[in-house]
Amino acid sequence: MDSSPAQFFKDLASKNSSDAPLVCYAANMLSSNGMLQNENPLDYTFPLFLFQLIIILLTSRLTAFILKPLRQPRYISEILGGFILGPTLMGSVPAFTLTFFPLRSLLVIDSMASIGLVFFMFIVGVEIDPDVVRRVGRRSTLLTIVCLIGPVLIGVLAGIILHSRIQDGTQRGAFVTFLCGILCVSSFSMLARTLADIKLIASDIGRLVLSSAMITNGLAWVLMVFSTALAQSKGKALSAIWSVISGGVFSVVVYMAVRRAARWVQKRTPEGEEVAELHVCVILVGVMVAAFAADAIGTHAIFGAFVYGLAVPNGPLGELLIEKIGDFIEGLLLPLFFAVSGFRTNLYSIVDAGAVFLLLIVVIGAAITKVTGSVLAAFYMEMPFHDGISLGLLMNTKGIVELILLNIGWDKMVLRDQTFTILVIISVISTTLITPLINVAAKPSRRYVAYKRRTIRWWNPESELRMLICAHSSREVPSLISLLDISHPTKRSPFFVYALYLVELTGRASTLFVVNTNSSSSSSLESHRAAPNAGGAGFIRHQSESEHISHAFESYEQHAGGVSVQSLTAFSQYPSMHEDVIALSEDKHCALIILPFHKHQTIDGTMEVTHPAIRCLNKNVLAGASCSVGILIDRSLAGTGARAQRYAVALLFFGGADDREALAYADRLATHPGVALTVVRFLPCIGAGGSRRRQDRVVDVAGENDDECLAQFQANGGGEAEYVERMVGNAEETVAMLREMEGRYDLYIVGIGEGMASPLTAGLTEWSECEELGPIGDLLASPDFGSRASVLVLQRGKYREGSEEIEMSGGAVVLPMPAGSGK
Incomplete structure (x- = not known):
């Protein structure tokens, strides 16, 4: 029994109608009258769907709990949950399949999964700042080119050679193009979350790899549209080209129209207030309109939703939309998509062991070319060797975007069951292996091994003293500025102060939102967003607070001599907030971190707890900071x-x-x-x-x-x-x-x-x-x-053993001692 209703009826269409089974639906099959009436709820559509949803969520959460010590992304646990319920394991038991996942129910699951996928891609589009592509510099362009050349060449050669062996009966040009797109793609959403986890989202490496990943993702989508159109048109290149052009025109029209409408909504929303409920409803309905239009012109519904999300401008509107639907989509509907992918992944469909080996060689070869190209690009850009390795591994980040493309290829009959299963398994294995490699190669502490003695005492009085001053609210700023002022910065002994506004993030895990305001040069805001959700009204309030703090330090900078200030806002959860503070202090080579006490003085002079988690934050920074x-x-x-x-x-x-x-x-x-x-x-x-x-x-x-x-x-x-x-x-x-x-x-x-x-x-x-x-x-x-x-x-600041010190103008640079050194 096939796992997809669409494929099932395609197979029926190719058979004699007299041999086809007849499926009948009763008019009252939606809900049952209850078990007291001797009716089985699983015989009815809605109760069965609810029970299936419970099984899928419990399986994915249990798998995530088991894999938690391995620190694997959520994508791995959810796709493995789909494997467990699919034909490879539990689905191979006829009683389980007929009882809990009968054929008549798969169309409902597939439809709900598609709705969740449409809104998820809308969220991904909202998270991405398209202006980053416009600001792509020479380094990002270079990294993109070197990471594309190898996978494209390998995809073309491998697609031509392997098509006759593993894709017999499909369009060769479509398979070759699709394989190139799969080898090129980097999962932007998973990459951003990975960078947030290892605290590199606001670093030079993070910005470089994110901008390059956006370009490679765009190319992968173009190749996907072209290959699916080529498959549907039976190899007519002109028809496929028209599909790409129509997709491009659709993207431009949607982007310009939605961008203007969203800005109109923002102008009509008073400062400090939430967007009107009617406007939010209209925007969410527009997601489905864009998805329908994209599907109607022959691209794909999720492509329309993604472009629609790109058009929503950064700021309170985008954050509010994510807050409204983010948890519901990612927590409830998106697991259905992973379950459907698991249903389609059938190990028993692999009949050619050599095909597994060949595709594995192709994927590994493409990954190696990305790492090699990144190392060469890093050498050209005069970056350290291990940074080149980090760039290459980060550009190989796979995840849900690759799985989406594979499912589109299966739906559009670009991929056969065997090829689909092999590529999904390779994607899961590669993600499982690459994630810990990234954590090791791009571990932040490796970047700062040379800066170990960063204290006030060992800082040259005539050099620039770098300080990181943290604040949880504008109430703390006057005293922090007073402390900074009596520290006596002068032009001969200047200070460079990073004023960090710390905001508790109440959204999902692995989420980081950092806003950099370089007040010394401009008043513009540069946003680096790893994942959603600083939260609608909360975001507006924190943005206003951030502006007040920034203006206070900017005013002090203008009136004081010898002080340069850069204001930043970091959204983070309290359990990991100390990591952000420490990472920023190391990234900026600060000699001193100033933290506010977890209590503040009230009007009557007593001390009141501001937030109990602030004390834990202070203790963690004291324990982990090297300065x-x-x-x-x-x-x-x-x-x-x-x-x-x-x-x-x-x-x-x-x-x-x-x-x-x-x-x-x-x-x-x-x-x-x-x-x-x-x-x-x-x-x-x-x-x-x-x-x-x-x-x-x-x-x-x-x-x-x-x-x-x-x-x-x-x-x-x-x-x-x-x-x-x-x-x-x-x-x-x-x-x-x-x-x-x-x-x-x-x-x-x-x-x-x-x-x-x-x-x-x-x-x-x-x-x-x-x-x-x-x-x-x-x-x-x-x-x-x-x-x-x-x-x-x-x-x-803590000293580290096994190092010798060399005095520099800004402090001491500590280099690892050679083995056998007598000192």
């Missing part, structure tokens, strides 16, 4: 010092690497004319006389100790900083000394003291509420302490 990290506990820093026109700052020095990093940061504040800095060193004492205890000279891995760092600070002048020493015997005396300092300062700076065991703080960690701040930072931030001063806690 220095600071957490600002803000108690109106922007107002206290500004009212007095002078900030009173205290550096609390207990010793250790983190305190030395805090000292280096305070050294920059000391030169500011509006800052009165006091360095308070706490020293242990013994005996009734309170004499200073003799300490051993402790040298850390960087060859530093506290006395030398303080001596160097004083020798350099330390601005007009006051230096005092306080003798304390235990933690109780430390707390008492800190209480004596209440009310004197606007800002405390202290190191976290990670890994430090000091008698001066012994026992404080047992009562810590926020251990990530360190014992002293937690004490100063505690509401029980009663201080009204803001607190900045710092952690020095």
Whole structure:
């Protein structure tokens, strides 16, 4: 029994009508009267479809759960779920097929799957920014050409040679053209999600490969239209050319008409409000109109939906449409398409083992030519070798787009059952293997292995200090700008600040939306979208908030000297948000990350939790960042010092690497004319006389100790900083000394003291509420302490073993030590 109703009736048409079975439908077959009336619900169309949908969803979700440790994309689990239910496994059991997937029900599943596929391709089109194609530069063009030459040549030669063996009875020209398209295509949606997962979506490699993939996808669609038209016209090239031309005219007309209509809708929507429900309904109906028109002119319905989606402009309208239908389509209807693909994939249809080997060689050869071409292009563009490998592997990303093309080829009788099954299996295997290879070859940490000592202390004071300042709302911006201002950027010692607005993404997993605003050069927005859904009204609100933050930093940049600011907005889920922060800091070679505390001050002066997930974010950044990290506990820093026109700052020095990093940061504040800095060193004492205890000279891995760092600070002048020493015997005396300092300062700076065991703080960690701040930072931030001063806690960037350091103007470049090195 064939798995497709369309193919079934095609087979019947070629037989004698007297031999054809007669299928009768009763008028009341839609729904049953219930089991209490002794009726089987599975004998009726609607209950049967609901039960089939439950089986398909449960099978795909169970497969996804089993494959979760392997970190495979969702596409793999869903297509494997279709294999399980198809004729290869469960479908080979007659009782299972006749009971749960009878022939009369397949037409309903196929139709619903097609509807889901139409709207999914609409979503893919909305996600893509067509303006990227217009901005394609020389590098993207070069990468596209070298990645197309090899697959096209191999497709032509293999198609001519293999046609007579595996495609007997089909049109040869259509098969050759179709095979070229399959070998060239790169799944844009899966590629974007992969780049988002490995945090390369906003990198140079990410932009380069996405723009190239868009061009190769466009070519693959053209080849698909040409090959299917060639097959339907029995090899008439002129008819196929007219189909391509009509498809091109259709694309232009739809794009221009929908683009203008969508912009009209945007103009009629007040700023900050959602698009009217009527307009959304009309746009969604237009998807089906475009799909119908595309099918009517002989291309394909999903092609019309894809072009229609491309015409929807980026911004709130596109995000709202994705929010309305995205989860429903991808979570409920799209699995039906994978199930149908599984029904069509029948291992028992493979009768020629040599055909499997030959097609496997063809696919592997095309993949190798892509990698080779990417390496050569990377060499020409003076990119590292491993970046060329990464580009090649990323350009080989397959997925749902390839599966869609294969199903179109099967529907249009370009592919036979055996060829379809072989190519689907090869697609699944290649995707399974390429995904982990990409994660290894394009792992972000490999790109930053040369930049390992990125701290304030080891940064050349006369070079540009790069900082990443994060904010969760515009409320935090004034104090962050005040902290930046008293850090005293000058033209001689400039700062380059990346102001990152962090937004919680509540949509699907593997989703990242980054908006870059280069305020120093223009006010234009450049969007890199990996996948949907910042969410309609939420997106509008966050866009407005992002503009306020960007304008605040831009205003400060214009009025301050020695500061360059680039504002960015990152949409990410909280569990992976720290990865985005760390990846951006490494990509931009930042020496310091400033994070807001997870609590903010209310009107009555108490501290209230902003979002509990922010604390987890801060802890993860502290644990994973290779550069220095600071957490600002803000108690109106922007107002206290500004009212007095002078900030009173205290550096609390207990010793250790983190305190030395805090000292280096305070050294920059000391030169500011509006800052009165006091360095308070706490020293242990013994005996009734309170004499200073003799300490051993402790040298850390960087060859530093506290006395030398303080001596160097004083020798350099330390601005007009006051230096005092306080003798304390235990933690109780430390707390008492800190209480004596209440009310004197606007800002405390202290190191976290990670890994430090000091008698001066012994026992404080047992009562810590926020251990990530360190014992002293937690004490100063505690509401029980009663201080009204803001607190900045710092952690020095982590050193890595097995490296030697070479001083550079912007810090230290760390190179791997050769094996057997004596140093």
